[in-house]
Amino acid sequence: MKAGRLLSALIAASALISLAACGSKDPVNTESVDANDLSVKQEIKIGMWDSAKWGNDDIAKYIEEKLNIEIIPVALSTVDYIEKLNISAAGGTLPDMFMHPGYSGYTSTLNKWIADEVIKALPSDLSPYPEIEALMQRYDFMKQGGKHYFIPRTVFTDPANTYYTPALWVRKDWMDNLGIKSAPADMDEFYDLLVRFTNDDPDQNGKDDTYGVTPGLNLEWVFFAHGIDISGYIKEDGKWIPGMLSKYNNEPIKLIKKMYDENVLDKDFATMKLADSENNFCSGRCGVVYLVGESGPLQYVSLAKLTAVKKDFDAKTDLDILPPPQVKGKQYLCTQNYNFAQGTMFNADMSEEKLARCLKLYDYLLSDEGVILGRFGVEGISFKYEGGKIVSLLPTDSTGTAKWIGDVYPTFQITRVARWDADGAWVDPTVKPEFVDLAKKVKNLYGPKMNEKKPEIDFKSTPSKDRWNINDYFWENVFKMVLNSDNIDKSWNDFRNFVLTQKNGQKLIDEINS
Amino acid sequence: MVGQRQKKLSLFNVLLTLFFIILAVVTIFPFWNILMVSIAPNEYYVKSGVVLFPTSFTFRNYEYIFTSSQVLLATLNSIIVSVLGVIYGMALTVPLAYGLSKGAFPGKKLLITYVLIPMFFGGGLIPFYLVVKNLGLIEHLAALIIPYGINLFYLIVIKNSFTSIPKALLESAQIDGANDFVVLFRIVLPLSMATIATFGLFMTVDKWNDWFSSLLFLTDGRMYPLAKLLRDIIYNNVNVGDPSLINPGLSGEQLYAGMDGIKMATVVIAILPILCVYPFLQRYFVKGVTVGGVKG
Numbered sequence: 001m002k003a004g005r006l007l008s009a010l011i012a013a014s015a016l017i018s019l020a021a022c023g024s025k026d027p028v029n030t031e032s033v034d035a036n037d038l039s040v041k042q043e044i045k046i047g048m049w050d051s052a053k054w055g056n057d058d059i060a061k062y063i064e065e066k067l068n069i070e071i072i073p074v075a076l077s078t079v080d081y082i083e084k085l086n087i088s089a090a091g092g093t094l095p096d097m098f099m100h101p102g103y104s105g106y107t108s109t110l111n112k113w114i115a116d117e118v119i120k121a122l123p124s125d126l127s128p129y130p131e132i133e134a135l136m137q138r139y140d141f142m143k144q145g146g147k148h149y150f151i152p153r154t155v156f157t158d159p160a161n162t163y164y165t166p167a168l169w170v171r172k173d174w175m176d177n178l179g180i181k182s183a184p185a186d187m188d189e190f191y192d193l194l195v196r197f198t199n200d201d202p203d204q205n206g207k208d209d210t211y212g213v214t215p216g217l218n219l220e221w222v223f224f225a226h227g228i229d230i231s232g233y234i235k236e237d238g239k240w241i242p243g244m245l246s247k248y249n250n251e252p253i254k255l256i257k258k259m260y261d262e263n264v265l266d267k268d269f270a271t272m273k274l275a276d277s278e279n280n281f282c283s284g285r286c287g288v289v290y291l292v293g294e295s296g297p298l299q300y301v302s303l304a305k306l307t308a309v310k311k312d313f314d315a316k317t318d319l320d321i322l323p324p325p326q327v328k329g330k331q332y333l334c335t336q337n338y339n340f341a342q343g344t345m346f347n348a349d350m351s352e353e354k355l356a357r358c359l360k361l362y363d364y365l366l367s368d369e370g371v372i373l374g375r376f377g378v379e380g381i382s383f384k385y386e387g388g389k390i391v392s393l394l395p396t397d398s399t400g401t402a403k404w405i406g407d408v409y410p411t412f413q414i415t416r417v418a419r420w421d422a423d424g425a426w427v428d429p430t431v432k433p434e435f436v437d438l439a440k441k442v443k444n445l446y447g448p449k450m451n452e453k454k455p456e457i458d459f460k461s462t463p464s465k466d467r468w469n470i471n472d473y474f475w476e477n478v479f480k481m482v483l484n485s486d487n488i489d490k491s492w493n494d495f496r497n498f499v500l501t502q503k504n505g506q507k508l509i510d511e512i513n514s
Numbered sequence: 515m516v517g518q519r520q521k522k523l524s525l526f527n528v529l530l531t532l533f534f535i536i537l538a539v540v541t542i543f544p545f546w547n548i549l550m551v552s553i554a555p556n557e558y559y560v561k562s563g564v565v566l567f568p569t570s571f572t573f574r575n576y577e578y579i580f581t582s583s584q585v586l587l588a589t590l591n592s593i594i595v596s597v598l599g600v601i602y603g604m605a606l607t608v609p610l611a612y613g614l615s616k617g618a619f620p621g622k623k624l625l626i627t628y629v630l631i632p633m634f635f636g637g638g639l640i641p642f643y644l645v646v647k648n649l650g651l652i653e654h655l656a657a658l659i660i661p662y663g664i665n666l667f668y669l670i671v672i673k674n675s676f677t678s679i680p681k682a683l684l685e686s687a688q689i690d691g692a693n694d695f696v697v698l699f700r701i702v703l704p705l706s707m708a709t710i711a712t713f714g715l716f717m718t719v720d721k722w723n724d725w726f727s728s729l730l731f732l733t734d735g736r737m738y739p740l741a742k743l744l745r746d747i748i749y750n751n752v753n754v755g756d757p758s759l760i761n762p763g764l765s766g767e768q769l770y771a772g773m774d775g776i777k778m779a780t781v782v783i784a785i786l787p788i789l790c791v792y793p794f795l796q797r798y799f800v801k802g803v804t805v806g807g808v809k810g
Contacts, residue, residue: 084730
């Protein structure tokens with residue numbers, strides 16, 4: 001009996017600890033505040049990738065002084081930040097403002113956090129924050145119950161740039177070696193190019209050691225080229241459906257299989273990591289790769305890896321961007337359209353005063369001055385104006401090239417809370433003009449829109465849609481078909497029917513079309 | 515002369531030897547490749563992908579790591595967590611195992627049942643997180659040590675190991691006037707060194723490789739142990755100028771180019787201490803585990 005009482009006491013103690021741990025939230029002050037009153041210093045915890053090294057540099061000091069805040073970085077890792085934020089949300093330890101994918105595949109989490117009052121709505125009157133107000137007007141379709149809970153992080157600062165940035169890179173020197181003067185106009189010519197890269201010794205080393213294309217990011221471009229946006233929703237037979245369930249996906253899969261069977265596609269395409277794919281392209285094993293077509297990545301990958309193998313590499317003569325190949329007389333192009341990736345949410349537990357200061361910070365980061373801060377740093381310290389033009393004062397390396405701002409001021413990354421600023425690299429003094437030209441070529445080739453996008457569909461919240469996540473499952477099955485199937489049409493139909501009936505595909509279609 | 519009889523060279527023996535040679539190569543090759551990539555020049559790795567014997571060597575990746583204060587700090591954090599974690603774990607596990615290994619006392623079965631329950635039914639991640647949070651351990655290295663004091667599986671095996679010590683030994687010590695502390699430290703522990711060394715090593719490896727606790731409880735990158743930093747470096751699509759690594763003078767392209775080598779050099783540094791300790795403690799393994807494993 002004594003031991004029984006001891007056990008009961010231990011269990012009761014455990015239960016008490018759990019109950020204490022599940023204590024209620026602090027009440028939220030809902031009084032209206034003057035957003036321009038910066039007299040009281042606020043401590044702001046910011047959850048952001050790569051913030052581990054934010055420090056007390058000039059950019060941090062400038063922002064902290066200007067807005068009378070103390071920035072406390074909460075380091076999130078790209079690999080597991082979703083899990084970290086989920087645990088923090090459950091434990092009531094979310095940062096004051098934090099980055100989250102939100103509508104980029106995590107709508108159900110967003111909805112749950114709204115319902116559970118984990119995140120805070122933006123004030124209905126955003127006039128004290130004109131930059132945020134202007135931005136959110138463009139994303140009005142994101143409102144839930146008439147309120148905004150998520151500020152999207154724009155990819156391009158210029159809202160006119162809405163294209164999807166990955167592109168087909170090609171070894172232009174190989175094309176020249178083979179006497180190919182112009183980019184392939186359609187998929188047949190594109191395929192011929194890949195075959196010639198495989199069979200005609202494009203590097204002229206006398207060895208049969210090359211092939212056509214390596215996946216890079218993935219093989220979505222084959223589907224895009226066929227007019228199927230597998231990253232979103234498309235209209236087929238009068239109904240909106242996920243692009244991954246298009247009945248016409250058999251055609252791009254057949255093409256991938258043909259490329260694989262005829263050895264023009266990387267043999268390891270199904271298991272390949274991005275870095276290995278980059279290495280295969282840069283080491284001269286294949287002639288085409290699908291990678292991000294922004295000037296920064298173009299320069300880094302090229303100079304880091306292509307120059308390691310081809311000592312006299314010159315981006316002007318050795319590298320080019322291929323247009324998306326036409327299929328059936330149409331040049332389909334996939335666009336990003338909504339121009340955002342991830343976004344910022346705000347912890348519901350913070351006071352209105354702190355929310356106002358967080359929004360003030362965000363508003364500043366979105367402003368023209370915030371853009372310049374993110375690109376060039378602080379005036380008088382890291383840049384100066386000369387004749388109306390910005391001149392970098394950043395230290396230079398041994399070759400006389402100005403160092404990248406992120407190397408000098410790690411806190412510059414805070415400006416990435418508000419935007420990726422992909423077009424910022426076009427004016428970055430550390431990016432060489434030839435790579436900016438290539439990036440602008442991507443814009444011109446890939447910029448036009450492909451499918452009709454409908455925000456009411458893309459941002460519609462339904463039970464099945466919010467839980468819909470078959471990306472990995474889709475690719476896994478596409479790879480299986482390419483590697484094993486003798487009848488792609490049948491395999492694709494079987495897979496599609498299975499997803500429609502067993503994975504809630506039909507239910508999702510019914511819900512979004514209702 | 516049975517002892518000197520020569521072994522026959524049978525086909526089976528040849529096949530078996532071949533099989534184990536292949537197995538050894540397959541096991542060792544990934545480690546070898548990691549080591550070689552870490553010391554191969556970048557252009558060599560980009561060209562070949564897999565590196566068996568690079569034609570030239572460079573220690574630039576190691577230079578980079580050892581001038582990166584974050585890697586050094588993470589190594590120090592790992593050492594602190596491993597050393598203190600093992601001492602703390604042993605300090606809790608050994609007395610409890612000794613107590614449970616002793617003869618009958620009131621409520622012993624119930625206590626053992628209470629100890630065993632969490633081995634089969636976990637409380638769940640969120641309640642665990644909340645308990646640690648309410649103990650005020652979030653954002654402290656102590657969060658990687660204090661909540662993980664006792665591994666119940668290790669406790670049971672150590673307890674069984676203690677039980678296997680002949681009772682007569684313990685009783686004779688008690689007749690000579692030794693109390694439980696003296697019996698534990700003068701008789702039980704010296705006789706169980708194989709078990710203690712084995713599980714000490716297991717605990718060290720657990721602590722050294724533990725990245726998940728720091729994911730849960732830490733957000734300040736300066737407190738990350740090496741396992742978490744290594745995971746971030748390997749799985750992140752590390753960008754040029756990534757502030758999670760301090761750049762000691764490499765340009766963006768140089769840093770990007772060296773990332774594969776830097777990753778592998780970090781792996782080498784992370785596995786080296788454990789790799790060095792294993793051979794010295796290996797002789798205890800079989801004895802240590804079997805002694806505690808045979809008796810229930």
